[in-house]
Amino acid sequence: GRSNPPRGLRRPAFWIDTVDLSFDLDPAKTRVLNKMRIRRNMDVPAGPLRLDGADLNLARVMVNGGGTSFKMEGSQLVLENLPEGDAPIDLEIFTTCCPAKNTQLSGLYVSNDTFFTQCEAEGFRRITYFLDRPDVMAMYTVTLRASKSQYPVLLSNGNLVDSGDLEDGRHFAKWVDPHRKPSYLFALVAGKLVAREQQIRSRAGNNHLLQVYVRPGDLEKTEHAMNSLMASIAWDEARFGLSLDLDRFMIVATSDFNMGAMENKGLNIFNTKYVLASQATATDVDYANIESVVGHEYFHNWTGDRVTCRDWFQLSLKEGLTVFRDQEFSMDMAGAASARAVKRIEDVRVLRTVQFPEDAGPMAHPVRPDSYVEINNFYTVTIYEKGSEVVRMQHNLVGRDGFAEGMKLYFERHDGHAVTCDDFVQAIADANPQSPLAQNLDQFKRWYSQAGTPRVHASGVYDADARTYTLTLSQSCPATPGQPVKQAFVIPVTLGLLGADGSALALQQQGDAEASGNEGTVVLTEPSMTITFVNVPSQPVPSLLRGFSAPVILECEFSDADLLNLLAHDTDAFNRWEAGQRLGMRIALAAIANPSLTTNADGEIEQAILPENFVQAMREVLRNPSLDAAFKDLVLTLPSESYIAEHLDDVDPQRIHAVREAMRAELASSLHADWIWAYEEHQTPGAYSPDALSAGRRSLAGHALNMLCLAARKSADTLWPGKTYQRFKDAGNMTDRFNALAALVNSGHELAKPALERFHALFKDEDLVVDKWFALQAGTSDRNGDILPAVHALMKQPDFQIKNPNRARSVIFSYCNANPGAFHRADGAGYAYWADRVLELDAFNAQVASRLARAMDRWRKLAEPYRSQARAAIERVAAKPDLSSDVREVITRALA
Numbered sequence: 001g002r003s004n005p006p007r008g009l010r011r012p013a014f015w016i017d018t019v020d021l022s023f024d025l026d027p028a029k030t031r032v033l034n035k036m037r038i039r040r041n042m043d044v045p046a047g048p049l050r051l052d053g054a055d056l057n058l059a060r061v062m063v064n065g066g067g068t069s070f071k072m073e074g075s076q077l078v079l080e081n082l083p084e085g086d087a088p089i090d091l092e093i094f095t096t097c098c099p100a101k102n103t104q105l106s107g108l109y110v111s112n113d114t115f116f117t118q119c120e121a122e123g124f125r126r127i128t129y130f131l132d133r134p135d136v137m138a139m140y141t142v143t144l145r146a147s148k149s150q151y152p153v154l155l156s157n158g159n160l161v162d163s164g165d166l167e168d169g170r171h172f173a174k175w176v177d178p179h180r181k182p183s184y185l186f187a188l189v190a191g192k193l194v195a196r197e198q199q200i201r202s203r204a205g206n207n208h209l210l211q212v213y214v215r216p217g218d219l220e221k222t223e224h225a226m227n228s229l230m231a232s233i234a235w236d237e238a239r240f241g242l243s244l245d246l247d248r249f250m251i252v253a254t255s256d257f258n259m260g261a262m263e264n265k266g267l268n269i270f271n272t273k274y275v276l277a278s279q280a281t282a283t284d285v286d287y288a289n290i291e292s293v294v295g296h297e298y299f300h301n302w303t304g305d306r307v308t309c310r311d312w313f314q315l316s317l318k319e320g321l322t323v324f325r326d327q328e329f330s331m332d333m334a335g336a337a338s339a340r341a342v343k344r345i346e347d348v349r350v351l352r353t354v355q356f357p358e359d360a361g362p363m364a365h366p367v368r369p370d371s372y373v374e375i376n377n378f379y380t381v382t383i384y385e386k387g388s389e390v391v392r393m394q395h396n397l398v399g400r401d402g403f404a405e406g407m408k409l410y411f412e413r414h415d416g417h418a419v420t421c422d423d424f425v426q427a428i429a430d431a432n433p434q435s436p437l438a439q440n441l442d443q444f445k446r447w448y449s450q451a452g453t454p455r456v457h458a459s460g461v462y463d464a465d466a467r468t469y470t471l472t473l474s475q476s477c478p479a480t481p482g483q484p485v486k487q488a489f490v491i492p493v494t495l496g497l498l499g500a501d502g503s504a505l506a507l508q509q510q511g512d513a514e515a516s517g518n519e520g521t522v523v524l525t526e527p528s529m530t531i532t533f534v535n536v537p538s539q540p541v542p543s544l545l546r547g548f549s550a551p552v553i554l555e556c557e558f559s560d561a562d563l564l565n566l567l568a569h570d571t572d573a574f575n576r577w578e579a580g581q582r583l584g585m586r587i588a589l590a591a592i593a594n595p596s597l598t599t600n601a602d603g604e605i606e607q608a609i610l611p612e613n614f615v616q617a618m619r620e621v622l623r624n625p626s627l628d629a630a631f632k633d634l635v636l637t638l639p640s641e642s643y644i645a646e647h648l649d650d651v652d653p654q655r656i657h658a659v660r661e662a663m664r665a666e667l668a669s670s671l672h673a674d675w676i677w678a679y680e681e682h683q684t685p686g687a688y689s690p691d692a693l694s695a696g697r698r699s700l701a702g703h704a705l706n707m708l709c710l711a712a713r714k715s716a717d718t719l720w721p722g723k724t725y726q727r728f729k730d731a732g733n734m735t736d737r738f739n740a741l742a743a744l745v746n747s748g749h750e751l752a753k754p755a756l757e758r759f760h761a762l763f764k765d766e767d768l769v770v771d772k773w774f775a776l777q778a779g780t781s782d783r784n785g786d787i788l789p790a791v792h793a794l795m796k797q798p799d800f801q802i803k804n805p806n807r808a809r810s811v812i813f814s815y816c817n818a819n820p821g822a823f824h825r826a827d828g829a830g831y832a833y834w835a836d837r838v839l840e841l842d843a844f845n846a847q848v849a850s851r852l853a854r855a856m857d858r859w860r861k862l863a864e865p866y867r868s869q870a871r872a873a874i875e876r877v878a879a880k881p882d883l884s885s886d887v888r889e890v891i892t893r894a895l896a
C-alpha cells in the first residue's frame with residue numbers, strides 16, 4: 001500500500017493531450033499500442049515522467065519516433081530524459097496483457113467470451129502505462145481489432161468513424177471520443193452482443209441514438225432499461241437544463257462486474273442486475289433499482305464526466321451529487337407526494353442502517369477523506385449516501401430554484417475541468433448569496449472534512465401562562481479515528497408543532513409580527529441554541545428534523561403518547577414513520593434488557609412483548625384508507641436488527657434476533673385478521689406494471705403473506721401456507737411469486753422445500769433469478785443453527801461459482817452481512833466461515849474480498865463470547881502475509 005495525500009494532491013509533471021490506442025484483442029495475449037502526445041506542465045518544477053502500470057508486459061517505448069532510456073520503479077515506468085521545454089512530445093508504448101487471466105475484473109477482462117473494461121478508479125494502468133489520475137484529461141482515438149466471428153461487435157467511447165474487414169477473418173472499428181476525459185472513463189467492449197435501439201430527439205432539438213447491448217436472448221429484457229434511459233435524459237433537461245452531449249449513448253450489460261454500473265463516457269457498462277428485467281424474472285424492487293441506476297450513470301455524464309474530480313479525495317463531488325440527482329429523479333418518477341415520501345424513507349433507512357454504523361466504526365472517514373491506502377475501499381456509503389445528504393442540505397438551504405441556479409454556475413465555471421468539493425459548494429453559495437448556506441459557508445464545509453454522525457439533542461418547555469414554547473437544540477459529534485475533537489456543524493432542523501389533538505399549530509417565533517405557517521427550518525450553527533415560539537395554545541408535541549433535514553441522530557424525550565400522536569397525525573410523512581420506528585425501538589430495547597423475558601429451547605421468546613397501544617396504532621395505520629400501501633408496509637416493518645444493534649453498547653446479536661422475531665410473531669398473531677384483510681385488499685389484478693403505487697400494493701400484500709405464514713407456525717394453520725404455495729405457483733409476476741416463496745421459506749414451513757425445488761427448476765437458466773434463490777436461503781431466519789450448514793451446501797451446488805461476484809454476493813454476503821441472527825453464532829463458526837471466504841476471494845478478486853471484510857467492522861461492540869471469537873477470526877485473516885492492500889487496509893483498521 002501507499003500513503004496519501006501528498007502524492008494525490010501534487011499536480012502532474014506532464015499533461016497528456018491526445019491518446020491513440022490500438023488494441024489487437026486476444027484473450028490470452030492482447031497487444032496494446034499507446035501513442036500519446038504529451039507536454040510538460042510548466043506550472044510545476046521539471047521532473048521525470050512517471051507512468052502508472054500494473055500487470056503489464058512492456059515491449060517497447062519510443063520518444064518522438066526514436067528509442068529512449070527508461071527504468072522501472074516498482075510498477076511505474078519512469079522516463080527521465082524527455083526533452084526540456086513546453087514543446088509537445090510523442091510517446092509510444094507497446095505492451096501486452098492477458099485478459100483471460102484477469103479475475104480481478106479491473107482493467108481489461110473477459111466474461112462469457114466478451115471483452116470488457118473497468119477503469120475506475122485505477123484500472124486503466126492495467127491496460128497501458130499512463131498518468132492514471134483524474135486530473136489528466138485527454139482526447140481519445142481507439143482502434144479495436146479482433147476476430148470478426150468471435151467478436152462481431154467492437155465498441156469504445158464516442159463516435160464510430162471507421163470500420164471494416166482485415167485479413168485472417170479479423171475486422172476493426174475506429175472510435176473517436178469528441179470529449180476530453182480522464183483515463184478512468186475509458187471503456188471498450190468486444191463480443192457477440194445484440195442491441196435494443198432507440199432514436200430520440202432531445203428538447204434541445206438534437207438527434208441521438210440510444211443502444212442497450214446484451215447477450216443474444218436477453219433483448220426482450222431491455223425495454224425497462226431503455227425506458228429508464230429516455231426518462232433520465234428528459235428529466236435532466238427539464239430539471240437542470242442539461243442535455244445529452246453525444247450522438248450515441250450506449251449501455252452494455254455484463255454478468256461479471258464488481259459493482260453496480262460504470263459511467264464510462266458514452267459507453268456505460270452495467271451489471272446485468274441493473275439492466276435486465278421482465279415481469280417473469282424481475283421484482284418491483286429490481287425495476288426500481290434499474291430506473292435509479294440507469295439514471296445515476298446517465299446523470300454522471302454531466303456530474304462526473306463533463307466536470308470530474310481533481311483527485312480521488314474528491315470522489316463525493318461526483319458520487320454524492322449524482323446520488324442526490326438519482327434520488328430526486330426516482331422521487332419525481334414516483335409522482336405523488338406520498339410516493340416521494342416513501343422513497344425518502346427508504347433512502348434514509350439505508351443511510352441509518354449502513355452509513356451510520358460505518359461512521360461510528362473503524363472505517364469512519366469524512367465525505368472528503370484525507371487519507372487512504374486503497375481508493376477502492378472508499379466507494380462507501382459515506383461518500384455516496386452521506387455525500388448525497390450533504391448536497392440535499394445545500395439544496396434545502398438555498399431552495400429548489402436557488403440550487404438549479406447554483407448548478408448552472410457550477411457548470412459555467414468548471415465545465416471540462418477536474419475540480420473539488422469546495423468548488424461545488426462555492427458555486428451553490430455564490431449563486432445564492434443571501435442564503436443561510438452562503439452566510440455560514442466555511443462552517444458548512446465541515447460536513448466534508450469531519451467524520452462521524454452528529455447528535456442533536458432537543459428539549460422543549462411549555463409555559464402555559466405565557467403561552468410560549470421554548471425549544472433548546474444542542475449538538476455534539478463523537479470522536480472518530482484520527483479526529484478526536486469536532487467543531488460545530490451547520491444543521492438545518494425543519495420542524496413543526498402538533499397540538500394534543502394532532503392539529504398542526506401555527507409557528508410564530510418570538511419577535512416576529514405574525515405566524516409563518518406550520519413549518520419552518522431552524523439552522524443550528526452553535527453548539528446550543530434556544531428558540532421561543534409564542535401564541536402556542538397548549539403543550540405541543542414537536543415534530544423535529546422533518547423529512548430527515550440533516551444526517552444526524554436526533555435525541556428527544558418523547559413520551560409514548562407524543563409518539564402515538566405523531567404517528568397518527570403528523571403532516572410530515574417521514575416523521576410519522578419515524579414515530580412508529582421510535583416506538584418499535586423503545587419496545588425492542590426494553591425487551592432486550594428485560595431478564596424475565598427468557599428464550600425456550602428453540603431460542604424463541606414466548607411471552608408477550610408488545611403493549612396493546614402499539615398493536616392498536618399499527619392496526620390503525622394498516623387499516624387507514626388515506627395512506628398508501630407502500631407507506632403502511634414501511635411503518636409495519638420493525639427497525640432492523642443491525643439498526644437496533646447501533647443503539648446498544650454491548651451487542652448480543654442472538655438476543656436482538658430473538659426479541660425482534662418475537663415482536664414480529666406477535667404482530668403476526670395480534671393483527672391476524674388485519675393481515676388477511678391487507679392481503680385480500682391489495683391484490684393487483686390486470687396487466688403487470690412496476691409503478692410505485694402498484695409496487696406498494698404488492699409489497700404490502702407480500703408482507704401480509706409473510707405474517708400469515710409466520711402466524712401459521714404457532715397455530716398449526718394449514719390454510720395460509722397452502723394459499724401461499726398456490727400463489728407461489730400461480731403468480732403472474734416475479735414479485736408475487738418471490739414474496740410467496742419467501743413467506744414459506746422465512747416461516748420455515750415444510751412447503752418451502754418443494755417450492756424452492758420448483759423455483760430452481762423453473763428458473764435454472766436465469767442467472768439473476770438463481771441469485772435470488774441462493775440469497776433467500778442464505779439470508780433466511782436461523783432456527784436451529786441450520787443456516788451455516790445450508791450455506792455450505794449451497795456452495796456445493798453445481799451453479800454456485802465463487803468467481804462470479806453476483807453469485808458470491810448471493811450466498812456469502814447474504815449470510816455474513818444480511819443475516820445477523822445466523823452469522824453471529826456463539827461457537828464462532830460464522831466468523832470462521834467469513835475468514836475462510838475473505839481469504840479465498842482475496843486470492844483472485846481483492847475488491848470483492850475487501851467488501852466482505854467489512855462485515856466485521858462492528859466487532860468491538862459485540863458481547864462475549866462473540867467478541868473474542870470475532871477477534872480470533874480477524875486476526876487469522878491479518879496473519880496472512882500476502883493479503884491484498886484492499887483487505888489489509890480494512891483488517892488493519894478493524895484491529896487498530
Ligand code: HT7
Nearest residue numbers: 120121258259261262263376379
Ligand atoms: N463510478 C462507478 C464506480 C465503480 C467502481 C469503482 C471501483 C471499482 C469498480 C467500480 N465499478 C463502478 C459507479 C458509480 O458510482 O456510478
Ligand code: ZN
Nearest residue numbers: 296300319322
Ligand atoms: Zn456514481
